Amino acid sequence: MADTKQRLLDGALLAVRRHGIAGASARTIAAAAGVNQALVFYHYGSVDELLAAACLSATRDRVSVWSNEFRSVANLRELLDLGRRLHAKERRHGNVSVLAQFLAGAQTDPRLAEATRAALALWTTEIEDVLRRTLANSPLAQIANIPALAGAISAAFVGIELYEGVDAAGAQRAFDALDEMAGLLELVDELGPIATRALRGKVTKVAKTRR
Amino acid sequence: MADTKQRLLDGALLAVRRHGIAGASARTIAAAAGVNQALVFYHYGSVDELLAAACLSATRDRVSVWSNEFRSVANLRELLDLGRRLHAKERRHGNVSVLAQFLAGAQTDPRLAEATRAALALWTTEIEDVLRRTLANSPLAQIANIPALAGAISAAFVGIELYEGVDAAGAQRAFDALDEMAGLLELVDELGPIATRALRGKVTKVAKTRR
DNA sequence: GTCTATAGTAGGATAGAC
DNA sequence: GTCTATCCTACTATAGAC
Numbered sequence: 001m002a003d004t005k006q007r008l009l010d011g012a013l014l015a016v017r018r019h020g021i022a023g024a025s026a027r028t029i030a031a032a033a034g035v036n037q038a039l040v041f042y043h044y045g046s047v048d049e050l051l052a053a054a055c056l057s058a059t060r061d062r063v064s065v066w067s068n069e070f071r072s073v074a075n076l077r078e079l080l081d082l083g084r085r086l087h088a089k090e091r092r093h094g095n096v097s098v099l100a101q102f103l104a105g106a107q108t109d110p111r112l113a114e115a116t117r118a119a120l121a122l123w124t125t126e127i128e129d130v131l132r133r134t135l136a137n138s139p140l141a142q143i144a145n146i147p148a149l150a151g152a153i154s155a156a157f158v159g160i161e162l163y164e165g166v167d168a169a170g171a172q173r174a175f176d177a178l179d180e181m182a183g184l185l186e187l188v189d190e191l192g193p194i195a196t197r198a199l200r201g202k203v204t205k206v207a208k209t210r211r
Numbered sequence: 212m213a214d215t216k217q218r219l220l221d222g223a224l225l226a227v228r229r230h231g232i233a234g235a236s237a238r239t240i241a242a243a244a245g246v247n248q249a250l251v252f253y254h255y256g257s258v259d260e261l262l263a264a265a266c267l268s269a270t271r272d273r274v275s276v277w278s279n280e281f282r283s284v285a286n287l288r289e290l291l292d293l294g295r296r297l298h299a300k301e302r303r304h305g306n307v308s309v310l311a312q313f314l315a316g317a318q319t320d321p322r323l324a325e326a327t328r329a330a331l332a333l334w335t336t337e338i339e340d341v342l343r344r345t346l347a348n349s350p351l352a353q354i355a356n357i358p359a360l361a362g363a364i365s366a367a368f369v370g371i372e373l374y375e376g377v378d379a380a381g382a383q384r385a386f387d388a389l390d391e392m393a394g395l396l397e398l399v400d401e402l403g404p405i406a407t408r409a410l411r412g413k414v415t416k417v418a419k420t421r422r
Numbered sequence: 423g424t425c426t427a428t429a430g431t432a433g434g435a436t437a438g439a440c
Numbered sequence: 441g442t443c444t445a446t447c448c449t450a451c452t453a454t455a456g457a458c
Contacts, residue, residue: 022232022233041452100318103376117378143394151381151385152371152389155374156366156371158373159373162315163331163365165314166314171362188410191410199399251434
């Protein structure tokens with residue numbers, strides 16, 4: 001059945017959630033999936049291959065769930081707020097630190113690295129679209145490299161996810177701190193026409209010297 | 212000898228660098244340290260315990276190496292520049308992704324979690340001092356929770372480290388993007404007395420409503 | 423496609439000689 | 441303190457019955 005392949009994908013994620021990437025073996029995965037251990041190799045050839053497939057498939061699922069929310073984000077603060085809701089909800093379902101686990105495992109496993117890079121790119125693309133849209137009329141757009149900034153945001157988010165695993169309260173405070181920073185950017189935006197024009201002028205100057 | 216305990220600490224790091232946290236076994240560690248495998252258990256009781264000790268000891272070493280540099284940082288941009296130099300140099304010595312590896316392993320291992328939290332706190336404290344010093348005269352200080360912001364910065368840094376493992380060019384671009392953001396903050400700082408006063412006023416207002 | 427059985431390997435941990 | 445030898449467990453992967 002095609003059902004078994006799917007169960008193995010789900011089982012792989014469950015095993016990573018429960019035991020970390022290090023403890024996700026053919027046996028723990030099969031147990032979590034409720035299928036026979038040999039089927040891992042029959043359907044996917046190796047544990048690594050299954051993990052890579054699970055990483056991509058799961059990320060595709062989650063991104064598509066949040067895709068509409070990303071589309072409705074109107075400014076940086078809302079993006080941060082979405083990030084926070086996403087963090088909270090996905091964590092409750094245990095879907096969060098999984099990507100971070102894959103990322104860690106990818107450091108020493110090329111096959112996993114390829115899949116993880118692709119999975120992260122799915123999130124980054126969503127953020128990129130938001131930035132392009134929300135920064136369209138901002139001086140920031142002139143100075144910022146949007147895809148690069150999107151990558152930085154994704155990476156930072158993953159870092160805070162990992163941080164949460166060792167210091168939950170600290171991670172919560174970190175999100176608060178980013179809220180404060182976003183609030184500051186908002187204040188800059190509301191400074192009034194004179195200051196805004198001055199800032200825009202400076203930014204344009206800097207942007208020129210960069211080219 | 213006390214020498215053997217040290218060799219095991221070094222071997223543990225070497226093993227994590229080479230094989231990731233998942234591949235750091237008593238055997239690979241002992242091989243990297245050039246000592247007998249049984250000594251892991253004689254000196255540290257278990258592999259986890261050795262890894263925890265290695266994480267703390269190594270972080271203490273690295274932090275003390277960079278401590279003077281942290282002390283000479285005068286503004287946010289210099290902090291970012293230090294972060295970049297730190298990233299480059301430590302990575303060349305392979306000392307970088309180690310903390311990220313520990314952090315990933317810590318997600319499913321309480322003993323490792325404790326040590327990793329403490330190790331990360333060593334870096335965070337350094338950053339906290341820098342922020343407190345450099346933001347002393349900035350409107351930012353009123354609005355920002357300095358320890359929380361330091362935590363966010365540490366976590367984000369670790370995230371970019373992990374990101375580098377799957378997409379080196381992307382990580383490089385992420386640093387560039389953060390440079391651009393720091394540049395923007397600098398521009399805001401240089402806006403001139405009128406705009407600065409306006410911003411300061413707004414910030415004070417916001418800060419009040421928060422209390 | 424799915425199962426059992428098993429070969430072969432690697433790892434955690436300990437006992438006991440030196 | 442350090443070594444060899446070893447036990448036991450868990451893992452990857454495959455062969456072969458059904």
